[in-house]
Amino acid sequence: MNNPKKESLSSVIYNSMVRNNLVLVLGTAIAPVIVVANTLKNAAILALTFSVITFFTMLLSSFIPQKLVYTVRVIIYIAIGALVYVPTAIIISSLFPQALQNMGIYFPLLITNSFIIFHSDTAFLTEKKGRMMLDLILGIIGYDIVVLIFGLIREIISTGEINGNVITLPILFKAFYQPFGGFILLGIFAAVLRGILLLIKKVSN
Amino acid sequence: MERINSKSDILISADMLIALLIPAVIAVYYYGIRAAMIIVVSVAVCLLTDVICYKLRGRVRVKAEISTVVTGLTIALMMSASVPFYAVVTTDLFAIIICKHAFGGRGNEIFNGAAVAFLFSSICFPTEMLNYPRPAVHLSLSSEELLNTSLFQSMSKSVILSNDAASSSIIDLLVGKFCGPMGTGFIILFIITAAFLMLRRSISAISFCSQFAVIVIGTLIYCGSDIKYTLSVLCGGMTIFGMIFLSCDYRTMPKTRSSRLILGLITGVLTLIFRFYAGAENPIIYAVIIAAPFGIELDRKMLSFAKIISNAKKKRTVTAEKTKETDESGLNNE
Amino acid sequence: MSELFRLISISLVLIFVENTVFTKAIDTSTLISVSRNRKNIFGFWLCAVYFSVVTGFLGFFADKFLLESGIKNEQTYIYQPFVYVAILGVVYIITLLILWKFFYKKFLKIKKFIHLSALNCAILGAMFLNSQNCTMLSEYIFRGIGTGLGFMFAIYITAIVYDRLHDASVPYCFRGYPLTLIYIGIISMAFYGLASTTVR
Numbered sequence: 001m002n003n004p005k006k007e008s009l010s011s012v013i014y015n016s017m018v019r020n021n022l023v024l025v026l027g028t029a030i031a032p033v034i035v036v037a038n039t040l041k042n043a044a045i046l047a048l049t050f051s052v053i054t055f056f057t058m059l060l061s062s063f064i065p066q067k068l069v070y071t072v073r074v075i076i077y078i079a080i081g082a083l084v085y086v087p088t089a090i091i092i093s094s095l096f097p098q099a100l101q102n103m104g105i106y107f108p109l110l111i112t113n114s115f116i117i118f119h120s121d122t123a124f125l126t127e128k129k130g131r132m133m134l135d136l137i138l139g140i141i142g143y144d145i146v147v148l149i150f151g152l153i154r155e156i157i158s159t160g161e162i163n164g165n166v167i168t169l170p171i172l173f174k175a176f177y178q179p180f181g182g183f184i185l186l187g188i189f190a191a192v193l194r195g196i197l198l199l200i201k202k203v204s205n
Numbered sequence: 206m207e208r209i210n211s212k213s214d215i216l217i218s219a220d221m222l223i224a225l226l227i228p229a230v231i232a233v234y235y236y237g238i239r240a241a242m243i244i245v246v247s248v249a250v251c252l253l254t255d256v257i258c259y260k261l262r263g264r265v266r267v268k269a270e271i272s273t274v275v276t277g278l279t280i281a282l283m284m285s286a287s288v289p290f291y292a293v294v295t296t297d298l299f300a301i302i303i304c305k306h307a308f309g310g311r312g313n314e315i316f317n318g319a320a321v322a323f324l325f326s327s328i329c330f331p332t333e334m335l336n337y338p339r340p341a342v343h344l345s346l347s348s349e350e351l352l353n354t355s356l357f358q359s360m361s362k363s364v365i366l367s368n369d370a371a372s373s374s375i376i377d378l379l380v381g382k383f384c385g386p387m388g389t390g391f392i393i394l395f396i397i398t399a400a401f402l403m404l405r406r407s408i409s410a411i412s413f414c415s416q417f418a419v420i421v422i423g424t425l426i427y428c429g430s431d432i433k434y435t436l437s438v439l440c441g442g443m444t445i446f447g448m449i450f451l452s453c454d455y456r457t458m459p460k461t462r463s464s465r466l467i468l469g470l471i472t473g474v475l476t477l478i479f480r481f482y483a484g485a486e487n488p489i490i491y492a493v494i495i496a497a498p499f500g501i502e503l504d505r506k507m508l509s510f511a512k513i514i515s516n517a518k519k520k521r522t523v524t525a526e527k528t529k530e531t532d533e534s535g536l537n538n539e
Numbered sequence: 540m541s542e543l544f545r546l547i548s549i550s551l552v553l554i555f556v557e558n559t560v561f562t563k564a565i566d567t568s569t570l571i572s573v574s575r576n577r578k579n580i581f582g583f584w585l586c587a588v589y590f591s592v593v594t595g596f597l598g599f600f601a602d603k604f605l606l607e608s609g610i611k612n613e614q615t616y617i618y619q620p621f622v623y624v625a626i627l628g629v630v631y632i633i634t635l636l637i638l639w640k641f642f643y644k645k646f647l648k649i650k651k652f653i654h655l656s657a658l659n660c661a662i663l664g665a666m667f668l669n670s671q672n673c674t675m676l677s678e679y680i681f682r683g684i685g686t687g688l689g690f691m692f693a694i695y696i697t698a699i700v701y702d703r704l705h706d707a708s709v710p711y712c713f714r715g716y717p718l719t720l721i722y723i724g725i726i727s728m729a730f731y732g733l734a735s736t737t738v739r
Contacts, residue, residue: 027568027716031660034564071635074654075628082624089617100616105667108620109660114568117658171291175328179564180731183724184303190717191307191710198711262710307721309708315700321725324732483733494729502699 016135017142019197022115024146024190029054029113032106033147034182040163043151045092045099046106047144052088053110057081058120058136062129070121077120081111115139146189154185214311217455218271220407224398225278225388225450231381232388236286237343239351240387244281246290250297251277258306272311272456276300279319279450282388283443285337286344287356292333296326312456315501320451320493327487335359335486337384359385361441362486370433371441378433378440389446392439399449408453411462412469416448419473427481438480447489448472457497461511464503472496546681553685556734559661559668560693561727566661570690571719574698579652584694586649586656588687590630591665595683597626598666599676623666631657661690696726 007015022028029050037043061077068076085108092107093100100107127135155161158177160169175181232240255273259266280296304318305311327334336356338344344354360371360383373383381390403410421435428434439445452472459465472492479488559565573583601622605615635653638646656662665686673679697719703709704718713721 025716027571027720030567030720031564034567071650071654072632074658075631078624078658079628082621085620086617093617105664105671108616108623108667109565109664111620111624112658112660112663114572114659117654118568118572171295173295173329175325175728178328178731179562180724180727183564183567183720183727187713187717187720187724190720191712194717195712303721304725306710307713307718308703309706309710313703313706313708315703315722316725321728324728328728328732479733485733491729491733494725498696498700498726501703505699 012134013138016138017145018193020139020142021146021193022119022139022143023150023186024193026115026119028115028119029110029143030186031109032103033150034186035179036103036106037147037151037154038158038177038182039155039161040148040152042102043147043154045096045103046151047147049088049092049099049103049107050110050113050147051140051144052092053081053084054113054115054140055136056084056088057111057116059133060084061116061120062132066126073121074117077116078112081116085111150186150189154182214272214455215267215269217407218275220402220405221275221450222271222278224402224407225275225282227394227398228282228388228391228446229278231391231394232282232286235340235382236338236387237345239344239346240286242346243284243286243288243290243293243387244278247281247284247293247297248274248277250294251280251301254298254301255305258302258310262306262310264310270311273301273305275450276305276318280322282446283319283323283386285334285356286387287333287336287338287351287354289330289333292326292330295329296322299325314456316497317451317454317457317493320447320490323487324490324494335362337386339384340382357384359441359486360390360437361385364434364437364441365480365484365486370428370431371437375433375436378436381440383440385441386443386446389443390440392436392445395445395449399445402449402453408449408455409458409465409469412458412465412472413448413453415466415469416452416473416476419470420444420448420476423473423477423481427477442480442485442487442489444476444489447487447493451489451493452496457500459500459504459507461504461507464500464507467503468496468500471499542677546677549678550681550685550688553682554689554692556730558689558693558730559664559686560690560723561730562734563664564727565664566659566690567720567723569655569659569661570694570697570723571716573652573655573694574701574719577698577701580694580698582649583652583656584687584691586653587659587661587690588684589634590627590657590662591687591690592680592683593630594623594627594662594666595669595679595686596676597630598623598669598683599673599679601626601666602670619667619670620663623663626666627658627663661686693723697723 020026023030023033032046032050036046057077057080060080064073064076066073089100089107152162154176155163156167156169157173158175158181160167160172173181176185229244232244251273255270256266277297280300281293284293284296300318300322304316304321305314308314308316323334335358337359338354338356342354344351360373364371371378371383377383378390379393381392381394383390399408399413402408403413420439424435424438425431443451452469459468472489475492475496476488479485479491485491553559556562560567560570573580605619605622631654634657635646638649638653665683668686669679669682673682700722704722705715709718
C-alpha cells in the first residue's frame, strides 16, 4: 500500500484482503458483524449493503480536496454517506423487503462506520485514484469474505442450520447467536487469523 | 499488603484444593457415582487442556501447578448433578482456553475462569445446567435412566419467585439438602472452610468479611430480619461458595488491602442489587465478573495514592531535618 | 417527582443494562481506539455526552418534522439518516466554531478527538433508538444522557484493563484487538445473562 511501484498484484491482494483485513485486523465496522451477521443470509445482506455504501461513499469522498481541514472534511464524508444511503435503501428494500427489518438500525449506521471516519484518510484517500480504487475494492472483498464465513460458522454452531436448512449437530452453542457471542467469536476469528499470518511469516522466513 | 502475595501460588492452590475436596465428597454422598464422574471428568479435561495450551504457547508448565485442578473442581461443584458431560467439557474448555490462556495464563487473568465459563455454558445449555435433581437421589451414569429422573428448579429460583424463605427446614438448609448445584450449598462447611482459608491466608479475609457483611446486612434489611430467608439467600445461588472460591480467588484479587476491601464491598452490593432488584438466580456470578476489572483499577489507584503519601512523608521528613539543621547551626552561631 | 425518577431510571438502564456497546455492540471500533489513550478519555467523555444530549434534543424536533411532513411511515427510514446526519453536522460545526472563537486553547486540545466523539455510531445510533422508543422531549434528553454516560462507562471499563490486554505475557495471537473483543464479550455476557436469565 505504501509503495505501489514495488508491490506485485499478489502482494497487494494479500495486504489489502488479509494482512489489513478490515474486520479481523483493523476492527472496522464490527458492530453490524457482531449483531447482524448471525446467519448466512443476514451476513450476505450485510456484505452487500456495506459494499455498496462504502464503495460509493469513498469514491465520491475522494473528490473532496485534501486541503480542507480533516476535522471539517470528515463531516462531508458522512454527508456523502447519508446521500448514498438513500438510493441504496430504496434499491435494497425493493430487492430484499425483509433485509432492512433484519438489519434494523445497523443499516443506516453504516454511514458512520469507522472505515469511512478513521481509515479513509490514512489509508485510502491520500493515494492515487487508480490505486485507491484497487485497495478499496480488495478491502471490501476482504470484509465481505470474512462476514460471510463468520455468518456461516455462527449459524452452524448456534442454530445447527445452514441458510435455514437443518444439519444434525450433537451440540449447539446458542450463546454465539447473541451479540456477546459475536464479540467472543470475532475475537477468536481475529486470533486465528493472526496465528495463520504468523505461521505464513515463519514458513516464508 | 497481605501475606497472600508472598505465599506461593502452589500452597494457596493446595489449601483451596483441600477446601474443595470436602464438598466434593459430600456431593458424591448426596448424588452418587454420577457426581463423582462429573468431578473426575471436569478435573481431567481442565488438566489436559492446560497441558495442551502450555505446549501450544511454547511455555513450560510447572508440574506442581494445581490451580487448574482447583478450577476443574470448582466448575464441577457448580454443576447440576444431572448435567450432561458435554456441558461440563464445554465449561472446562472455555475456562482454561479463553479465560486463562488467552488472557496470558497464570497471574494475568482478569476474570475468574470458573465463573465466566459457568455463565457461558448456562446460556448455551440453560435447561441442562439450571435444572436440578433432588438431593440424596443417586443418579446413574446412563443417559437413558437420567431421562426418567425428575428435575426441579433451584431453591434460589423458588425463593425469588415466591419472595419467601425456602420450604426446606433450617437443618436441611445448613447441610445443603435442597435442589441446587451439587456442591455449593453446605453453608456450615463453607463457613468453617472460609475460616480455615482466612487463617491460612489463602483467601483475603478483608474481602470475604466485607462481602459477607454487606450481603447479610442487606438481606436482613430487605426481608425484615427474617433469619430463614437470609439463610436461604446465603445457601442458595452459590452465594457463600462464590464468595470463597470465585470472588476471593487469589488469582484475580487486587494487591492492596484497601482495594480488596473496596472490591469486597462492590461485589457485595452488586450481589444484592442483582439478587433483589434484577432477580438473578446466581447473582454472585454476575457480581464477580462485573466487579473484576475494577479490582485492577483500584489497585492502580491505591498504589499511586500510597506513592503520593509516601512521597509527601519523605518530603516532610527532609524539610523537618533541614529546619532542624538550620536551627542547630543558628544556635551554634549564637 | 415520580416522573423524574422514571426518567433517571431510563438513563440508568441505558448506562448499565442496555448499554449501547455491551448489548448492541454499537461503536465498538471507536471504543477500542479511544481506550488506548487514557489521557484524552475525560475530554472524549464530556464531548460524547454533550453531543448525545444536544442531538437527542434536536432529534425530537426532527422526528416531529418527519412525522408531520407527510412522508409515509415505512419510508421514514430512508430519509431519517440524512436528516440526522444534517443535525449532527450542524451541531458539530457550530460547536467547533464556538470553541475556535471563544476557547481557542481548548479547541486545540479537543481538535484531536472531537470528530471521534461526535461523528460516531453511538451518537447517531442513539438518535435512531430515541426515535423508536421515545415520545416526549424529556425522554429524548434523558435517553441522550444515558447513552452518552453508557458509552463513557464502556470506554472506562475497557480502558482500565488496556495494559493487561496488551501485556507481553498474553499470547501474540490474542494480544490487543482479539483479546479486547473477548473481554468486551465477557462483560457483555454478564449484562446479557443478567437481563435474560433473571427469574422475575
